[in-house]
Each structure stands twice: as structure tokens, then as C-alpha cells.
Amino acid sequence: MRYMATYDLMETIRNTNQWLGATAAAMGSYPATALFPSPVFQLMAAWGEVTERSFHRMVVKPDWGITSVVAEDGRDHVVQIEKLVERPFGDLIQFKVLGRPEKARRVMLVAPMSGHYATLLHSTVASLLPDAEVYVTDWHNARDIPVSEGKFDVEDYTLYLVDFMRHLGPDINVVAVCQPAPLTLAATAYLAEIDPEAQPQTLTLIGGPINPDAAATDVTDFGRRVTMGQLEEMAIQRVGFKYDGAGRMVYPGLLQLAGFMSMNSETHSKAFADQITRVAKGEASDHDKHNRFYDEYLAVMDMTAEFYLSTVERLFKNGEIAKNEFIVDGHRVDIGKITDVAVKTVEGTKDDITAPGQCIAALDMLTGLSDDKKASHVEEGAGHYGIFAGKSWRTNIRPLVLDFIDQNAGRHAAQAAKRKAAKKGKPVAVKAVKKAAS
Incomplete structure (x- = not known):
């Protein structure tokens, strides 16, 4: 698996699913679909919205959001x-x-x-x-x-x-x-x-x-079960041509995410199914509980x-x-x-x-x-x-x-005072150091 082609294949699959989601959301949201009394189009748009957002988050570094x-x-x-x-x-x-x-x-x-x-x-x-x-x-x-x-x-x-x-x-x-x-x-x-x-x-x-x-x-x-050779063969790939680290050997974030999700697959499947239903009913929001959690959980990085x-x-x-x-x-x-x-x-x-x-x-x-x-x-x-x-x-x-x-506050005050003074290039008086430590 240690090839750029494998890394790029995973990125291609992710990108394709993101595109499919965006396409489904657009098609299901056409005004003309309102003429048909069927929930199919609402569900299509909802599935597309959730899918597009989810696969997009996988390559986006979240913002700290602390202003x-x-x-x-x-x-x-x-x-x-x-x-x-x-x-x-x-x-x-x-x-x-x-x-x-x-x-x-x-x-x-x-x-x-x-x-x-x-x-x-x-x-x-x-x-x-x-x-x-x-x-x-x-x-x-x-x-x-x-x-x-x-x-x-x-x-x-x-x-x-x-x-x-x-x-x-x-x-x-x-x-x-x-x-x-x-x-x-x-x-x-x-x-x-x-x-x-x-x-x-x-x-x-x-x-x-x-x-x-x-x-x-x-x-x-x-x-304990897996050998290092098996682990290297299963988990390690070379970064593809799309990124600055092209050729670097990594444990890809997308592969890690697949492992995370598989550990609790039933829970995640239900969470996404419920979110699609909420979106179709108009009960979801951009920063609801599901999106707040998965916007962070799905955002993965290579090691x-x-x-x-x-x-x-x-x-x-x-x-x-x-x-x-x-x-x-x-x-x-x-x-x-x-x-x-x-x-x-x-x-x-x-x-x-x-x-x-x-x-x-x-x-x-x-x-x-x-x-x-x-x-x-x-x-x-x-x-x-x-x-x-x-x-x-x-x-x-x-x-x-x-x-x-x-x-435990203040126990290293003397050392801290000495370090700060050294950075400023000034000598520290012994009295000042003792005062800082007290």
C-alpha cells in the first residue's frame, strides 16, 4: 500500500463522494420538485447536504472558534x-x-x-x-x-x-x-x-x-497482535501529488478515520441517518449538536x-x-x-x-x-x-x-525570575530572586 496511487485513490473516493453529495443536494432542492407531493426529493437533498458536508470536513482544519x-x-x-x-x-x-x-x-x-x-x-x-x-x-x-x-x-x-x-x-x-x-x-x-x-x-x-x-x-x-511489518504494509502510504508533502511516508488521516468509524459503526450510522431525517424535516441547523461534533471528529490529519x-x-x-x-x-x-x-x-x-x-x-x-x-x-x-x-x-x-x-504555585518563581532576566540580558539581584520565590 506504500504508493502515491493508493493515497490519491482514497482522496479521489473522498472527493467523488463530496461531489455526489453536492449534486444530490442541488437536484433535490430544485423549485420544480415542490410540485410533486413526495418526500423523495426532500430526502435526496438532505442526504446530499449531510454527505457533502461530511466528506468536505475530512480535509479541512477546524477553526478554534474562540474569539x-x-x-x-x-x-x-x-x-x-x-x-x-x-x-x-x-x-x-x-x-x-x-x-x-x-x-x-x-x-x-x-x-x-x-x-x-x-x-x-x-x-x-x-x-x-x-x-x-x-x-x-x-x-x-x-x-x-x-x-x-x-x-x-x-x-x-x-x-x-x-x-x-x-x-x-x-x-x-x-x-x-x-x-x-x-x-x-x-x-x-x-x-x-x-x-x-x-x-x-x-x-x-x-x-x-x-x-x-x-x-x-x-x-x-x-x-500485541500485529507485527511491525504488517502494520507498515497496512497503514503506511506516500502522500499524493496534490499536497506539499508529496512523497512523504505517512499514516493517512482518511485511513485513521476509517478505523475510528469502524470501532463504533452502528452508533455512527444511526447518527448520520437521524441527521438526514432532521435535515429533511427542517429541524437541523448549521451548528446543531451533530454538526458541532462531526465537524471536529471528521477533520483528520496525516501522521x-x-x-x-x-x-x-x-x-x-x-x-x-x-x-x-x-x-x-x-x-x-x-x-x-x-x-x-x-x-x-x-x-x-x-x-x-x-x-x-x-x-x-x-x-x-x-x-x-x-x-x-x-x-x-x-x-x-x-x-x-x-x-x-x-x-x-x-x-x-x-x-x-x-x-x-x-x-504548587510559586515553587519555581526564583527560576522563572532568573530566566526572564536572562532573556532581557539583565542580571538578577539575589533579593529579587528570593522575593519572587517567597
């Missing part, structure tokens, strides 16, 4: 997205609230690179923004990155996180969601050894596979082949982070070297992607961290999505995470 936030003064303040660090495979962005005094809480959200864009964390960002300065890792679609930019695997991902943390300073509070949790833990440990004063203040790991063997799921079972394959082989099959044997740029990372970062884990009892036990395993690996700097929470009845973006996040988990950040 303003209400501050303590009761006014709406404009939110501006700024790129702080730009890299070929991902940027560090800030949601800057204009005209609002800077918040003491500073949160860096590490978004997953697992098929969807960072905008999957839209509701997470929106919920944190009133109470914190928010930064997000905005990963790029591999199909748009020229081959000349080189490779990007789990080690490169980890080093990107190291650079992002260094840029934000030691008073940053890092929150890693799902897939990046083990690599964020490794990046923190890397800093603990290489640049201790750049370590984050707190680290919150939400539903991440730190030790995939701690609790089996369909994901971990699949990782570089080396990132996907190294994730499966090194993190799931070999369990390098779980065994504390992960190597980054020739350096063996020791999780036990983390001694000055407060760490919290969050899990959901109904998480079928990262089952309870996989994430909390990080706390046992932190042998150099005192118990008073460790915390964990298991949310009863919460699924994977719910622990970072659903009702459970909004009502229970978000307040707990903010409290955890507040409880």
Missing part, C-alpha cells in the same frame, strides 16, 4: 492566537486575551498527535481561558510538510516539547492529554537531567498510556510514518517508557530524576482507550519525587473524551487541576 472571553471586569475581551515558536512539524501558540491583566496561572496544553488536530481540545481551552494564560502545541498535518524538512518520530516529538517548555519558563504548568502523556513525562525527565532550572512547575497527565500493559484495551490488544510506527513499537510493544528505558537523542531518560515537579494523573473508570491503571502507573515510576508532590484522580463514570473535554472535565476535573496548580 472572546469574559474577564473579571465583566467585559468581553478579544482573544488573539499568536505563534510563539514556529517549527516545521508543529508550533507553540498562545491564546492571548487582549486588554486583560496577565493571569498568574500559566498552562501549556500538550495536544495529541493521533489523527485529529489540536482543535480537538477546543472546549478544554475555552474552559481554562477565563482563569489562566493558555498555550497549546499546534501540530501540523504531515501531508503539508515537504520531504526536505526531514523525519519526525517520538524522539523529535519529545525534543519539541523540551524546547516549548524551555521557551515558556519553569513557572509553566503542563497538561498532557492522552497520547502525548508518556512523551511529556519523558521530556520533563530529560529537562530534569539536562536543564533542571527549565523544568515545569507542575505536570498533569490525563488519560495517557504511560504503561499500556497495566490494563488491557482493544488498542493494546491490537498492538508521519516514523512517528506512528515508533509510537507503536517503542511505547506499546517494547514499553520503553514504562520500563524506564526510553532514549532521546542518544541520552537514556531516567524518570526517577524528576524531583522538583508536582505530578498529577487523571483517569476515567469507563475509558476504553486508556483504561484506568495505565496513566497512574507514572506515579510509581517517579521514585525521586516525594509523595506530597504526587496526586491522582479517577473520575467515576467518565469515558476517554469526558475526562478532558466533556461534562466530567467541566464539573469535576477542571477545578481539581486548577486547585493542584494553585497548591
Whole structure:
């Protein structure tokens, strides 16, 4: 399957279905069809509208849709997205609230690179923004990155996180969601050894596979059954001629989406059938519940082949982070070297992607961290999505995470003051550093 023709065939099928949907919507909406007392044309137009929108969303990066936030003064303040660090495979962005005094809480959200864009964390960002300065890792679609930019695997991902943390300073509070949790833990440990004063203040790991063997799921079972050769043959393709990354080896977003949908095919089929009926009856709207969810869910991005394959082989099959044997740029990372970062884990009892036990395993690996700097929470009845973006996040988990950040606030103030002064090229007075730390 590792051919451009296969990639272009998938794109052709997607494009054709989008065209069929648009055609059906146009034909079913002709004024003349109103002369015939039959629901056929209404259903045709409805099917076309839903189909065209769905297949179009598959190649569109969703907008964050966060334009303003209400501050303590009761006014709406404009939110501006700024790129702080730009890299070929991902940027560090800030949601800057204009005209609002800077918040003491500073949160860096590490978004997953697992098929969807960072905008999957839209509701997470929106919920944190009133109470914190928010930064997000905005990963790029591999199909748009020229081959000349080189490779990007789990080690490169980890080093990107190291650079992002260094840029934000030691008073940053890092929150890693799902897939990046083990690599964020490794990046923190890397800093603990290489640049201790750049370590984050707190680290919150939400539903991440730190030790995939701690609790089996369909994901971990699949990782054990399939060989790397089979996986490469089944999943990897070369980007077609339509995109800037032509020739790059990737795990295509469309192929990933097919896997996502097949896991709950009956649920998705019913959701689309119900939406077609609602559209035909005139009960649907552009931003109804169905469209809000699927506009994001259907928007998928390609992953570089080396990132996907190294994730499966090194993190799931070999369990390098779980065994504390992960190597980054020739350096063996020791999780036990983390001694000055407060760490919290969050899990959901109904998480079928990262089952309870996989994430909390990080706390046992932190042998150099005192118990008073460790915390964990298991949310009863919460699924994977719910622990970072659903009702459970909004009502229970978000307040707990903010409290955890507040409880550990100021511990890295001295290091932060030194870093800020160094950036400005000014020496820091000892008294000023002690005052910042107090």
C-alpha cells in the first residue's frame, strides 16, 4: 500500500463522494420538485447536504472558534492566537486575551498527535481561558510538510516539547492529554537531567498510556497482535501529488478515520441517518449538536510514518517508557530524576482507550519525587473524551487541576525570575530572586 496511487485513490473516493453529495443536494432542492407531493426529493437533498458536508470536513482544519472571553471586569475581551515558536512539524501558540491583566496561572496544553488536530481540545481551552494564560502545541498535518524538512518520530516529538517548555519558563504548568502523556513525562525527565532550572512547575497527565500493559484495551490488544511489518504494509502510504508533502511516508488521516468509524459503526450510522431525517424535516441547523461534533471528529490529519510506527513499537510493544528505558537523542531518560515537579494523573473508570491503571502507573515510576508532590484522580463514570473535554472535565476535573496548580504555585518563581532576566540580558539581584520565590 506504500504508493502515491493508493493515497490519491482514497482522496479521489473522498472527493467523488463530496461531489455526489453536492449534486444530490442541488437536484433535490430544485423549485420544480415542490410540485410533486413526495418526500423523495426532500430526502435526496438532505442526504446530499449531510454527505457533502461530511466528506468536505475530512480535509479541512477546524477553526478554534474562540474569539472572546469574559474577564473579571465583566467585559468581553478579544482573544488573539499568536505563534510563539514556529517549527516545521508543529508550533507553540498562545491564546492571548487582549486588554486583560496577565493571569498568574500559566498552562501549556500538550495536544495529541493521533489523527485529529489540536482543535480537538477546543472546549478544554475555552474552559481554562477565563482563569489562566493558555498555550497549546499546534501540530501540523504531515501531508503539508515537504520531504526536505526531514523525519519526525517520538524522539523529535519529545525534543519539541523540551524546547516549548524551555521557551515558556519553569513557572509553566503542563497538561498532557492522552497520547502525548508518556512523551511529556519523558521530556520533563530529560529537562530534569539536562536543564533542571527549565523544568515545569507542575505536570498533569490525563488519560495517557504511560504503561499500556497495566490494563488491557482493544488498542493494546491490537498492538500485541500485529507485527511491525504488517502494520507498515497496512497503514503506511506516500502522500499524493496534490499536497506539499508529496512523497512523504505517512499514516493517512482518511485511513485513521476509517478505523475510528469502524470501532463504533452502528452508533455512527444511526447518527448520520437521524441527521438526514432532521435535515429533511427542517429541524437541523448549521451548528446543531451533530454538526458541532462531526465537524471536529471528521477533520483528520496525516501522521508521519516514523512517528506512528515508533509510537507503536517503542511505547506499546517494547514499553520503553514504562520500563524506564526510553532514549532521546542518544541520552537514556531516567524518570526517577524528576524531583522538583508536582505530578498529577487523571483517569476515567469507563475509558476504553486508556483504561484506568495505565496513566497512574507514572506515579510509581517517579521514585525521586516525594509523595506530597504526587496526586491522582479517577473520575467515576467518565469515558476517554469526558475526562478532558466533556461534562466530567467541566464539573469535576477542571477545578481539581486548577486547585493542584494553585497548591504548587510559586515553587519555581526564583527560576522563572532568573530566566526572564536572562532573556532581557539583565542580571538578577539575589533579593529579587528570593522575593519572587517567597
